[in-house]
Amino acid sequence: MGQDPLFLLTKTPISRGQWRLAVGVLVALLAALLVTAPFAQVPLENTEGLLLVYATAVFIVELITAALLLALVSVQRSLAVLALSIGYLFSGVMVLPWAVSFPGVPALVNLSETGLQTTAAIAMIRRLGFPLFVLAYALLKESGPNARPPKGWQQNIIFGSVTGVVVIACGLTWLVFTNDDTLPRFMQDAQKVSAVWNFVAATAAGLSVAGLAVLWTRQRSVLDLWLMVVLCTFLIEICLLAYLSSGRLSVGWWAGRVYGLISSSIVLFAFLSETVSNYTRLAHSVSAERRAREARLTAMEALSASIAHEINQPLASIVTNADAGLRWLARSDPDLSEARAALTRIVNDGHRSAEVIKGIRAMFTEGTQDRVPVDANRLIKEVLNRSLSEVKLARVSIRTEFDERLPLVTGCPVQLEQVISNLIANAIDAMSTITDRERVLRITSALHGTDEILVSVEDSGTGMAPNSKGRIFEPFFTTKPDGMGMGLMFCRSVIEAHGGRLWMSDNEPNGAIFHFTIPSANSPATINLTHDHRWKVAP
Numbered sequence: 001m002g003q004d005p006l007f008l009l010t011k012t013p014i015s016r017g018q019w020r021l022a023v024g025v026l027v028a029l030l031a032a033l034l035v036t037a038p039f040a041q042v043p044l045e046n047t048e049g050l051l052l053v054y055a056t057a058v059f060i061v062e063l064i065t066a067a068l069l070l071a072l073v074s075v076q077r078s079l080a081v082l083a084l085s086i087g088y089l090f091s092g093v094m095v096l097p098w099a100v101s102f103p104g105v106p107a108l109v110n111l112s113e114t115g116l117q118t119t120a121a122i123a124m125i126r127r128l129g130f131p132l133f134v135l136a137y138a139l140l141k142e143s144g145p146n147a148r149p150p151k152g153w154q155q156n157i158i159f160g161s162v163t164g165v166v167v168i169a170c171g172l173t174w175l176v177f178t179n180d181d182t183l184p185r186f187m188q189d190a191q192k193v194s195a196v197w198n199f200v201a202a203t204a205a206g207l208s209v210a211g212l213a214v215l216w217t218r219q220r221s222v223l224d225l226w227l228m229v230v231l232c233t234f235l236i237e238i239c240l241l242a243y244l245s246s247g248r249l250s251v252g253w254w255a256g257r258v259y260g261l262i263s264s265s266i267v268l269f270a271f272l273s274e275t276v277s278n279y280t281r282l283a284h285s286v287s288a289e290r291r292a293r294e295a296r297l298t299a300m301e302a303l304s305a306s307i308a309h310e311i312n313q314p315l316a317s318i319v320t321n322a323d324a325g326l327r328w329l330a331r332s333d334p335d336l337s338e339a340r341a342a343l344t345r346i347v348n349d350g351h352r353s354a355e356v357i358k359g360i361r362a363m364f365t366e367g368t369q370d371r372v373p374v375d376a377n378r379l380i381k382e383v384l385n386r387s388l389s390e391v392k393l394a395r396v397s398i399r400t401e402f403d404e405r406l407p408l409v410t411g412c413p414v415q416l417e418q419v420i421s422n423l424i425a426n427a428i429d430a431m432s433t434i435t436d437r438e439r440v441l442r443i444t445s446a447l448h449g450t451d452e453i454l455v456s457v458e459d460s461g462t463g464m465a466p467n468s469k470g471r472i473f474e475p476f477f478t479t480k481p482d483g484m485g486m487g488l489m490f491c492r493s494v495i496e497a498h499g500g501r502l503w504m505s506d507n508e509p510n511g512a513i514f515h516f517t518i519p520s521a522n523s524p525a526t527i528n529l530t531h532d533h534r535w536k537v538a539p
């Protein structure tokens with residue numbers, strides 16, 4: 001969608017949802033106005049004390065909003081956003097002298113000099129100042145790169161603006177506080193406004209409407225949308241304060257104050273929702289990145305562990321044959337033919353190891369290996385022949401039951417040999433501690449359905465604890481002190497890559513059975529086998 005990875009108030013386009021929310025907020029504010037209007041004239045005496053709380057809230061909210069906007073300025077170098085942040089800062093700073101000069105508010109400093117017009121004059125400066133800054137924002141926001149402060153000047157501009165605003169606000173406050181006599185007559189008395197004030201209110205409303213109109217024609221970002229809502233709320237506030245209420249400290253006047261607080265907070269709420277949504281996005285992307293890294297790591301670990309696992313057996317056989325070869329040669333009458341036979345077995349094991357590594361790498365990278373028609377019965381017999389010495393050593397008796405009419409399957413013989421050899425090795429391990437019954441390894445093959453073969457490897461060993469059953473195919477799950485926990489995962493991946501299934505069931509009365517199916521060579525499942533069967537690491 002070409003959207004910024006992070007949601008920026010000044011950049012994100014307005015979504016339908018945002019529009020709906022904004023309209024909903026406005027409708028709720030208008031409804032609240034309608035409910036308040038009939039009581040607007042009711043006086044609420046002795047509520048001056050609350051004004052300090054109100055002013056402090058507005059001060060804090062507007063200062064935080066200004067700080068967040070200034071942070072945007074430092075990222076985006078936008079003069080428009082700078083104008084807006086100055087507007088918030090100015091309005092926030094000016095609310096303090098307004099509150100402390102309000103007649104009847106318990107003064108924190110000696111303000112005995114303040115006169116009747118002081119508070120209203122400061123209110124006028126705030127009322128006219130804020131929409132002017134919003135208008136400036138709306139006009140500057142599309143002025144292009146010329147309206148950007150030069151690179152590297154952000155710090156200076158921000159520092160200069162903040163200092164300038166504070167100095168100007170202090171200067172204006174001082175001027176107003178010391179020149180009450182010469183100020184226009186905004187107030188008739190401490191409660192009632194005059195026609196002059198109504199003119200101020202009308203001008204502020206006019207500026208707000210102008211700001212709204214410019215924003216409407218240039219609205220692009222979420223910030224623009226919420227600034228329009230701010231100006232609408234500001235208009236409702238003006239209307240309540242100047243036209244609907246009966247003067248200061250009435251229901252209408254206090255309702256106006258509440259609207260004032262709401263209009264001050266709207267952009268801050270937009271920032272908050274921006275932060276929450278950015279935080280959520282970041283958290284999601286960090287965890288997705290972590291999962292991807294872990295998956296990569298697990299695949300790497302699985303690759304190296306399965307190579308180690310599968311190569312162990314031929315390595316052990318190479319060492320045994322090398323020992324045997326050396327012994328044949330060390331005799332006083334060296335038996336060269338036996339030594340040659342041992343060396344031939346070493347060469348074969350070496351080739352087998354190379355094939356194993358090639359097979360495993362292919363599963364991780366290119367998909368399936370070259371496939372050939374395979375006679376499963378012959379394959380099992382070959383593996384059994386190779387494992388005879390181990391079987392004998394473990395005092396295990398072998399029983400086989402092969403269906404001699406078994407169809408051929410299409411597959412990679414080296415990988416399928418590894419599967420059978422892993423299942424046999426596991427069965428032998430599972431019977432190593434059995435002393436009270438015969439250790440039996442039974443291997444059967446049969447036709448399964450019409451076009452699959454089914455191979456089962458049964459043992460009379462320990463069987464499996466119920467809590468292990470669900471995990472035996474997971475990588476690195478092992479109950480053996482020297483186990484790697486890769487064998488079954490490897491087997492399942494190979495069988496699935498051949499279009500089959502591998503599962504385990506309990507043997508009766510003791511032990512476990514591992515079954516696998518593979519589609520026969522001419523089954524549609526085999527013909528449709530694609531190269532998608534990559535190594536799959538269990539979740």
Ligand code: ADP
Nearest residue numbers: 426430463472478479483484485486487488512
């Ligand atoms: P490893 O043999 O290195 O432990 P495997 O993935 O081959 O790794 O086996 C995982 C676990 O499954 C074994 O540690 C064992 O607990 C269990 N298991 C596998 N085969 C059998 C079996 N025939 N009987 C009982 N438990 C088995």
